Structures are given as C-alpha cells and as structure tokens.
Amino acid sequence: MERMSGGCCKGSHYHEAVVTRVDRRGDVANLYLDISLETVPGQFVMVWLPGLEEVPMAPSDDDPLRITVKAVGKTTRRLVGMEPGDRLYIRGPYGRGFTRRSGRPLLVGGGVGAAPLILLAKKLAEMGVEGVYVEGQPSGDVELFIREALDLGWEAILYTEDGSRGYKGLPTQYLEENLGGFTSIYACGPEPMNRAVLRLCGDRIPCEVSMERIVKCGVGVCGSCVVEGTGLLVCLDGPVFRADELLERGYPGG
Amino acid sequence: MARDLSTRLGSLSLRNPLVLASGFIGSDESLLRRAWEAGFGAVTTKSLTPKPRKGYDPPIVVDLGYGYLNAVGLANPGIEYLPRLLSLLPQEAVVILSIAGATPQDFRHCAEVGVENNVDAIELNLSCPHVKGLGMDIVEDVGYSLDIIEEVVSLGRPVYVKLGLTDTYMELVARSLDRGVEGFTVMNTVKGLAIDIESGWPILTNVYGGLSGPAIHPIALRMVHEIYGEYRVPIIGTGGVTGWREAVAMLYAGASAVGIGSYLFNRRVESIGDILKGIQQHMERKGFKDIASMVGYSHHR
Numbered sequence: 001m002e003r004m005s006g007g008c009c010k011g012s013h014y015h016e017a018v019v020t021r022v023d024r025r026g027d028v029a030n031l032y033l034d035i036s037l038e039t040v041p042g043q044f045v046m047v048w049l050p051g052l053e054e055v056p057m058a059p060s061d062d063d064p065l066r067i068t069v070k071a072v073g074k075t076t077r078r079l080v081g082m083e084p085g086d087r088l089y090i091r092g093p094y095g096r097g098f099t100r101r102s103g104r105p106l107l108v109g110g111g112v113g114a115a116p117l118i119l120l121a122k123k124l125a126e127m128g129v130e131g132v133y134v135e136g137q138p139s140g141d142v143e144l145f146i147r148e149a150l151d152l153g154w155e156a157i158l159y160t161e162d163g164s165r166g167y168k169g170l171p172t173q174y175l176e177e178n179l180g181g182f183t184s185i186y187a188c189g190p191e192p193m194n195r196a197v198l199r200l201c202g203d204r205i206p207c208e209v210s211m212e213r214i215v216k217c218g219v220g221v222c223g224s225c226v227v228e229g230t231g232l233l234v235c236l237d238g239p240v241f242r243a244d245e246l247l248e249r250g251y252p253g254g
Numbered sequence: 255m256a257r258d259l260s261t262r263l264g265s266l267s268l269r270n271p272l273v274l275a276s277g278f279i280g281s282d283e284s285l286l287r288r289a290w291e292a293g294f295g296a297v298t299t300k301s302l303t304p305k306p307r308k309g310y311d312p313p314i315v316v317d318l319g320y321g322y323l324n325a326v327g328l329a330n331p332g333i334e335y336l337p338r339l340l341s342l343l344p345q346e347a348v349v350i351l352s353i354a355g356a357t358p359q360d361f362r363h364c365a366e367v368g369v370e371n372n373v374d375a376i377e378l379n380l381s382c383p384h385v386k387g388l389g390m391d392i393v394e395d396v397g398y399s400l401d402i403i404e405e406v407v408s409l410g411r412p413v414y415v416k417l418g419l420t421d422t423y424m425e426l427v428a429r430s431l432d433r434g435v436e437g438f439t440v441m442n443t444v445k446g447l448a449i450d451i452e453s454g455w456p457i458l459t460n461v462y463g464g465l466s467g468p469a470i471h472p473i474a475l476r477m478v479h480e481i482y483g484e485y486r487v488p489i490i491g492t493g494g495v496t497g498w499r500e501a502v503a504m505l506y507a508g509a510s511a512v513g514i515g516s517y518l519f520n521r522r523v524e525s526i527g528d529i530l531k532g533i534q535q536h537m538e539r540k541g542f543k544d545i546a547s548m549v550g551y552s553h554h555r
Contacts, residue, residue: 012317016452046313050455054312089453217315219519222326223279223300231288233279236522 014048014089017065019082026142027071028112029080035090036063040097041120042188042210042240046218048089049075056094056215058188058239060115060145061122065090068115068144094218095239098208100124103183105131108171108197109145110189111138116210117188118145125152132157132182134174136189140165172196179205188212195252198243207243227251257537259530261295261545263511264436264488265412266374268295268348271505271533271545272526275492275515276301276352276377276416276439279523280339281330287342292523293530295511296348299339301379303353303388304360306332310459315519316448321467321494322516323448325460328354328385333364336371350414354379355402356387362405369409376411378402381418381442382464390445393418396426403430412436414490419444419473427481437488438481439513441474467516468494475507482508482550498532505545506552 021032037045039062047067048054053075060068071080079088098120105124109117114135121133133149136159143165149156157174158166167173172193175185179200187197188210201207213225213234220236227234230249232241259270274297279285281300289297309329316323331339333353340349351373353364365376380399382389393399399415407413415430416439417423427438443464448457456462474493482489491504492513501512514526542548 014450014452014457048313048457050450050453053459087453089450216309216312217324217326218312219315219317220521221278221515221518222314222329223282223285224329226279226282226285228282229284231282231284233285236520 012091014091017088017090019084019086019088020064021084022082024080025144026139027080028142028144029069029082030060030144031067031069031079031082033065033067033088033090035065037065037093038062039093041123042097042116042208043093043095044215044235044239045090045092046094046215047079048091049078050089052078055079056218056235058116058210059093060118062119068112070112092218095235096237098186098210098240100127100129101184101206102127102129104181105129105184105186106175106178106182107131107133108136108175108185108187108189108193109134110136110171110193112144113187113189113193113210113212114144115188117186118148120186121149121152121154125154130154134159134171136160136171136193138162170196172200175200184208198246198251201243202247203244208240209243209246210240211238257534257542258544259295259534261510261549263296263490264375266296266348268511270295270530271509271511272501272529273350273490273492273511273513274298275513276350276379277326278515278518280352283339283342286339289523290343290347292526294514294526296350296374297343298350298352298377298513299336300330301328301352301354301382302330302333302336302364303328303355304333304363306330306335313457313459316457316463317519318448318467318469321465321469322519323446323458323463323465324443325458325463327460328382328388333367336367340371340373349373350375350377352377352379352416354382354388358402358405361402362409365406365409365411369411373411375414375436376406377414377416377439378406379416379442381416381420390418390420393426394420394422396422396429399426400429400433403433403435407434414439414488416442417477418442419477423477424480424484427485431485431487437490437510439490439492440477440481440509441470441493444470444473466494467519468496470494471496471500475503478504478509479507479552483553486550495529498529498536501529501533502536502548505548506550508550508553510549
C-alpha cells in the first residue's frame with residue numbers, strides 16, 4: 001500500500017487513490033481507499049475529481065484511508081455514487097487537528113461531522129484512553145460509527161432526530177446532561193450543533209470544535225473559509241479550534 | 255537598538271515597508287483587520303469589481319514547491335462591499351484599494367467608491383493573468399490602459415498601476431507617469447500551467463493560472479531595478495518575497511515598499527513579524543539608519 005507523507009510546503013502532488021470498498025447509507029458513503037495517510041485526527045485532505053471540483057474531507061480512518069461523504073453538491077454526489085475501482089486524487093493533510101488528551105473525553109459528532117471523531121476515538125483508544133462517543137444523525141439509516149466505537153471498548157450512544165433508532169433528539173442533549181462526568185470535549189457537526197457545544201462548554205472545560213466552511217485554496221490565502229467576524233481561517237488556523245479562541249474572537253455561542 | 259522601519263511610499267507614510275499584496279485574505283473585514291494587526295505597513299484589498307464575482311471552482315491553487323500557480327478568478331464581494339470591508343480597520347490603517355474591471359467606466363466607478371470611502375491609494379489591477387477581458391489583455395494594450403489610468407487619476411487619489419510581465423511595460427510606465435500616476439506595483443503573477451501526471455488533467459479548473467512565489471522573484475527584482483533605475487518613482491516591489499532577504503533585495507533594487515503575498519501560503523499572517531525582524535537586524539548589522547537609505551541602494555554600488 002502506498003503511504004502518503006505529510007508536509008505541504010515542499011510542493012503538493014496529488015496521490016491517485018483507488019476506491020476498494022463503498023459502504024453507502026442513505027445519502028452518505030464511506031469510501032475505503034487503497035492508500036494510507038499519516039494524519040492528526042481532525043486534519044483534512046483535499047479530494048479532487050478532475051472535471052468536477054476539489055473538496056475538503058476530514059478522514060474517518062487513516063490506514064487504509066477512508067473518507068466519509070454526504071451528497072450535497074455535484075462533486076459530493078459523484079463521490080457518494082462511486083464504485084470499487086473508481087479513482088480520486090488526494091493532497092494533504094492540511095490544517096490543525098484535535099489535541100489528544102488523556103483523562104475521560106466525550107466526543108460529540110453530528111452527521112458526517114462524526115468522521116474525524118471516530119478516527120480520534122481510535123487514536124485515543126490506542127493511547128489507552130477510554131471515553132464516550134456520541135453520534136447524532138437525522139435518522140437511524142445513516143448511523144455511521146457506533147459499531148466501531150463499541151469495538152474500541154468505548155461507550156457509544158446514538159441520537160436520531162426522528163427517533164427511528166437510539167435516543168430521540170440531538171447529541172448535545174447528552175453533553176448537557178453529562179458534562180460534569182468528563183475531562184475534555186471534542187465536537188464536530190453542523191453549525192448549530194457546534195454553537196450549542198460552545199455555549200455549553202464555554203471556558204469551563206477543555207473543548208475543541210471542528211468547523212466547516214467552504215475551503216477553496218486550502219492554504220490560508222483565498223479567505224473563502226473565514227469564520228465570519230473572527231479573522232480565523234478554517235484551513236490554516238483550524239479546522240479544529242479551541243472553544244476559548246473562538247469565543248474570544250467573537251464567535252457567537254458564548 | 256531597534257531601527258525605525260517607517261518609510262514613505264510616494265505620498266503615503268507607512269509604519270514599515272511591508273504591504274499586504276492584493277488577493278491575499280483581503281476580501282473579508284475580519285481578515286483585513288487581522289492583517290493590519292499582524293503589522294503590515296499598508297493593506298491592499300482583494301481586487302474589487304463593479305459586481306460581485308464568485309470566481310472559479312477549486313482547484314484554484316497549485317503548490318509547486320518553488321512557487322504557486324493560482325486561478326481564483328477575481329472572486330470578490332463587489333465594490334459596494336467596500337464600506338463593510340473597511341469597517342473593522344482603525345482610522346490610522348493605510349489602505350490601498352485594488353480595483354479591476356473591463357472598461358475605463360468600470361474602473362472609474364470602483365475608484366469613485368474608493369474615494370468616497372477615503373482609501374489612501376488606488377491600485378489598478380490591469381494585469382490579472384487568468385480572467386479573460388479583465389487582466390493581461392488590458393495591460394498588453396498600452397493605449398487602452400492609458401484610457402483607464404486617465405479616468406482614475408482624474409479623481410485625485412494616488413494611483414498605482416500593477417504591472418504584468420509584458421513586452422511593453424517600460425512604455426506603459428513612461429506614458430502612465432505622464433498621465434500622473436504616483437507609482438507602480440511590480441509585478442503581477444505570470445501566466446502558467448500545471449498538469450497532474452497521475453490523471454493527465456490540468457490541475458486548475460481554469461487550466462491556466464498565475465505563477466507567484468520564489469520562482470518569479472528574480473524577474474520582479476529585475477523589473478523593479480529597471481523602472482527605478484530609469485525613473486526613480488515609488489514602487490511596491492511584489493513577487494516572491496518569501497523572507498527578509500528578498501524584502502531587503504527589493505528595497506535595494508529600488509522599491510519603497512515590499513508586497514507580501516505568496517509568503518502567506520501555509521503561514522499565519524502574524525509570521526510577517528519574522529520578516530520585519532530580519533530587516534531590522536540587517537539594518538543594524540549594515541548600519542542603515544532608515545529604510546529610505548536602503549531604497550535603491552544597489553544602484554549606487
């Protein structure tokens with residue numbers, strides 16, 4: 001298996017990756033690739049489909065590399081529809097990932113935002129850390145990584161908005177009710193979920209949140225991925241931010 | 255003892271010679287404020303056009319290792335966004351408004367909005383290499399460029415013309431000085447191509463893009479040297495300044511200020527502090543008392 005090596009300043013060539021397995025759940029797909037990647041959970045790669053676009057993706061596994069895609073535009077629709085043998089082109093990793101801390105962590109993922117968190121759980125488990133993985137999805141048919149988290153020996157809890165599986169509601173409910181039982185919080189999800197996490201955690205507990213924006217250049221110059229009002233760039237300063245740095249710079253949620 | 259880094263760029267007083275080049279984090283108010291707070295002597299906005307432009311789909315940038323190729327497609331929020339773009343900057347911030355367009359009327363309109371919003375200078379982006387009708391095809395036509403220049407100079411603000419690598423740039427320099435421009439931004443990116451050999455595709459969605467970074471530094475340095483040698487005019491030397499050494503070389507070649515662009519690829523904007531520190535230490539080591547005594551230094555050797 002080809003190993004991609006990191007480092008973005010020596011020129012970044014694309015690595016050709018072949019899809020080996022596709023695991024589709026509703027409008028979401030896990031694409032297993034034939035390369036591996038050294039990455040910090042939360043960092044992202046740029047995935048390019050020539051003739052379409054290049055999109056940022058935080059891997060949900062590193063060895064072999066796996067990306068988790070939700071169909072929202074033409075490029076992601078094509079990715080979700082991929083079959084084994086299809087090719088895509090990858091550069092990276094980029095950005096700042098999660099800080100791994102020992103203690104008892106709570107990981108809160110919403111939608112495909114769960115992707116970098118399951119990789120984080122895997123890395124934390126390798127350090128001997130045991131935590132709780134909470135995943136929120138619109139419905140039970142797009143449950144993504146509960147099984148994998150359980151296999152790590154972690155507690156794993158599913159919330160669905162329609163109540164079709166797991167608890168009915170949003171994953172932040174778990175955070176609200178159990179915040180006191182943890183030493184650190186990691187979150188990645190849609191904007192309202194991230195805001196709720198920041199509001200609940202504030203500066204009371206070490207908390208890191210991965211933010212999503214439209215990343216175009218991926219190297220901190222085009223400004224497309226600015227977190228409005230804060231002067232922070234998702235691709236260069238993030239995508240993972242400490243709660244306190246977001247709140248200090250005026251991100252709403254505090 | 256720390257040296258004074260303040261300098262004059264034509265009619266502008268700068269706290270130091272570093273200028274945020276157009277196109278880099280200059281289309282959002284919180285980013286522009288962050289750039290100013292990081293310590294730039296002046297900040298240049300992203301080139302604004304009469305109407306907002308979405309720009310090209312990614313890939314828009316290629317990291318070549320020895321430089322960068324970009325085709326962003328003049329993505330910008332439009333000139334009407336200017337008041338908001340400037341809203342978080344302190345009063346003392348020195349702002350250069352970069353404008354682009356297709357006709358002299360486009361440029362005049364954008365420049366008028368700039369004057370209303372009290373920008374310190376106006377930079378004419380006549381040389382964007384990757385948008386048809388809004389760039390290189392203008393600067394290659396000296397007569398048409400002069401029409402644009404005349405429209406904007408008549409508004410009474412300092413005007414800087416951003417030059418591209420053309421066969422006629424010395425002619426354009428001479429004739430635009432006659433029309434009253436204050437100085438030049440030297441240089442824009444150079445049109446190029448990158449191909450991905452795995453897929454066989456040109457990497458940029460737009461196929462062609464503008465080359466910047468270390469690869470073009472010697473070319474930019476030569477153009478600055480040539481223009482300063484002939485005319486002794488204010489120049490913002492831009493092109494592959496990726497450290498304090500290149501910044502010093504730009505000053506020596508004749509630039510009064512130094513544009514910083516590709517240095518910011520993969521770097522937080524706060525890291526320009528390293529360039530400022532490097533310039534300062536060089537001044538101490540070489541005994542320069544101010545920036546002015548470094549400008550054009552190589553012409554006296």
